Amino acid sequence: MTDTFTDWLRARSEPDWTATVTHPFTEALFEGLVPTGNMRSYLVQDYQFVDDFLALLGSAVAKADRYSSRLVLSGAIGVVTNEENTYFQRAFDALGVGESDRVHPALDEATLAFRELMSDTNARGSYPEVLAVLTVAEWTYLEWAMRAPAAPPENFVHAEWIALHRNPDFQRWVTWLCGELDRVGAELDERERARCLRIFQQATRCELDFFNAHWKV
Numbered sequence: 463m464t465d466t467f468t469d470w471l472r473a474r475s476e477p478d479w480t481a482t483v484t485h486p487f488t489e490a491l492f493e494g495l496v497p498t499g500n501m502r503s504y505l506v507q508d509y510q511f512v513d514d515f516l517a518l519l520g521s522a523v524a525k526a527d528r529y530s531s532r533l534v535l536s537g538a539i540g541v542v543t544n545e546e547n548t549y550f551q552r553a554f555d556a557l558g559v560g561e562s563d564r565v566h567p568a569l570d571e572a573t574l575a576f577r578e579l580m581s582d583t584n585a586r587g588s589y590p591e592v593l594a595v596l597t598v599a600e601w602t603y604l605e606w607a608m609r610a611p612a613a614p615p616e617n618f619v620h621a622e623w624i625a626l627h628r629n630p631d632f633q634r635w636v637t638w639l640c641g642e643l644d645r646v647g648a649e650l651d652e653r654e655r656a657r658c659l660r661i662f663q664q665a666t667r668c669e670l671d672f673f674n675a676h677w678k679v
């Protein structure tokens with residue numbers, strides 16, 4: 463087998479993987495055509511998702527098997543807490559999102575399911591399992607964003623959400639994550655690999671459900 467571990471995980475997560483990275487929500491985003499209500503509910507829920515994601519990154523820092531990995535993972539925490547946070551605040555201002563929806567919105571089912579997967583993996587998962595969830599979250603986002611046409615939509619809420627996920631720094635981070643999961647994946651026995659696959663598939667399903675939840679046509 464010449465495939466890497468991550469290629470194998472991704473291939474075994476079809477058809478959900480392709481359905482996620484080609485989702486109609488993303489196609490509409492490219493044209494600036496996501497209706498305001500959908501964009502608002504998506505970003506309000508996603509802000510809560512990012513909170514859980516940050517906790518999972520912290521878990522990866524704690525569980526990593528080497529200092530050089532902890533350094534890269536800590537760098538990613540800095541990106542989420544700085545650049546992403548200012549985007550959300552500016553987008554919430556533009557979309558008229560009130561204080562309570564920024565701080566403690568009612569979570570919808572797809573957000574809760576993702577939260578449960580992340581907190582279970584945080585509490586009980588191994589380093590490779592934590593990486594599997596992080597990798598799905600970041601790799602799917604890189605893949606849909608790379609499909610965007612060169613010309614950005616006019617509205618900054620749409621344009622910056624694409625730009626956050628299709629820039630060289632983000633690409634390098636995703637390449638590192640995949641390489642890291644390949645590295646630690648090579649040490650796993652068959653049972654551990656199967657557990658990683660199950661988590662990778664669950665996370666991919668969560669990504670698809672998350673887009674679906676905000677794309678009711």
Ligand SMILES: Cc1ncc(C[n+]2csc(CCO)c2C)c(N)n1
Nearest residue numbers: 508511512515541542599600603672
């Ligand atoms: C449902 C959902 N899945 C994945 C991401 C991607 N993502 C999560 S945190 C973060 C910043 C870390 O570099 C990025 C890009 C998202 N926003 N929402």
